[in-house]
Amino acid sequence: MEEHENMRQRKIGIKTRSISGIIPSKKNDENVWFESALERDFALLMESDPDLVTLPTSSLGGR
Numbered sequence: 674m675e676e677h678e679n680m681r682q683r684k685i686g687i688k689t690r691s692i693s694g695i696i697p698s699k700k701n702d703e704n705v706w707f708e709s710a711l712e713r714d715f716a717l718l719m720e721s722d723p724d725l726v727t728l729p730t731s732s733l734g735g736r
Contacts, residue, residue: 696720701728 695704696716705720705728707713719728 698728700726 691708692710692713693706693708694713695706696713698705698716698720700720705716707716716728719725
């Protein structure tokens with residue numbers, strides 16, 4: 674069993690005061706969640722990079 678399988682996954686909710694949300698990813702065929710403007714901008718840049726096949730995510734098993 675891998676070490677990260679025992680870790681609890683933090684839930685990311687959509688908030689009204691901070692920048693958090695979901696970006697639909699064609700490269701991952703699933704949504705990419707973000708919690709900051711930096712994460713959002715990074716995901717958008719990576720989504721438009723033609724050399725990148727999938728987006729790196731911090732998810733350990735999806736939402």
